[in-house]
Amino acid sequence: MADNDLVAALLAGDVAALARAVSIVENGRDGFEELLSTLSSRMGDARRIGVTGPPGAGKSTLTEQLVAGFRKTGLRVAVVAVDPTSPFTGGALLGDRIRMESVALDSGVYIRSMATRGSLGGLAISTGEVCDVLAAAGFDRILVETVGVGQSELDVASIVDETILVLVPESGDGIQALKSGVIEAADIIVVNKADRGGAELLRREIELSLDLRSGRRGVSAKGWRPPVELTVATTGAGLDGLMTKLDGHWEWLAGSGTLEARRARRNASRVRGIVERSIIRSIWQNAATTDVLNHGLEQVNNGTLSVYQLGAAVVQSVQTRQ
Ligand SMILES: Nc1nc2c(ncn2[C@@H]2O[C@H](COP(=O)(O)OP(=O)(O)O)[C@@H](O)[C@H]2O)c(=O)[nH]1
Ligand SMILES: [Mg+2]
DSSP, X not given: OOHHHHHHHHHTTOHXXXXXXXXXXXXXXXXXXXXXXXXXXXXXXXXXXXEEESTTSSHHHHHHHHHHHHHHTTOOEXXXXXXXSOTTOHHHHHHHHHHTHHHHTOTXXXXXXXXXXXXXXXXXXXXXXXXXHHHHTTOSEEEEEEEBXXXXXXXXXXXXXXXXXXXXXXXXHHHHHHHHTGGGGOSEEEEOOGGGSOHHHHHHHHHHHHHHSSSGGGOOTTSOOOOEEEOBTTTTBTHHHHHHHHHHHHHHHXXXXXXXXXXXXXXXXXXXXXXXXXXXXXXXXXHHHHHHHHHHHHHHHTTSSXXXXXXXXXXXHHHHHO
């Protein structure tokens, strides 16, 4: 399929074209940047929603409920499940796919798992690019599920419009999230597994820490205080409330100018990411540079050159070529 045909088929909602475009972009195959560039003016107005939190908190179960909720109102929904933790958790990703089977056969739903797999430029940038393809394909909601409460998760939070943080009462993860600052990235906080006890207590702890944080009554400098919602993802209890809070947050985002500001920040960091990625690629694709590296490595290995000396030599060979 020629590129123009691929774009046309994708925009028309063709499923095979979508799968092909996503895989071109995810694997950084020839022409992927031109493809994204063409799509960038046709991306519609999909809402990108991150669902994040520690493993086992119920993110996938909750995501599945959100998908069902959005589908009820006729919206088309895509899910991107990201696992930045390890290339060895293929089982977990497969588990996600299996659990989402209740919605996976619906033609208005598209589910995709992504692993780190050495994506040049980092997982956040390639995940953002896959979201762009999904937006161009006409999905109204794009849910991005990420594991963890660390830096990689914060990176992924930077590519969505709004973030739901899912915590559970039974583990110490809630406290961990409060301490790690990840809560600052949350627009809505969900205390899931509210059927298990301790949920109210965790909610109070979270509210208290929101009270204490800088700003008036827990309202961030941006003017939004994250609501804390109790849910039971396995039964769907609390889901209506969460959907209402999501809509309310979206209204605030758009009305306050925060959405525009977030997207502008995202554009800036994406351009930086694109520049860095293409510079790195051009460095390692150059035969002269890899020659300097390979020859130097022999000396490093036999102890006659330090890794720093070799690093400097490689940088110098790059600079003299410019
Ligand atoms: N009791 C209870 N179990 C839940 C709830 N939500 C999810 N689970 C279960 O918790 C486990 C982990 O859920 P999953 O959605 O895979 O978590 P993830 O790792 O955050 O995606 C699964 O066995 C779910 O069935 C809930 O609200 N209550
Ligand atoms: Mg999951």
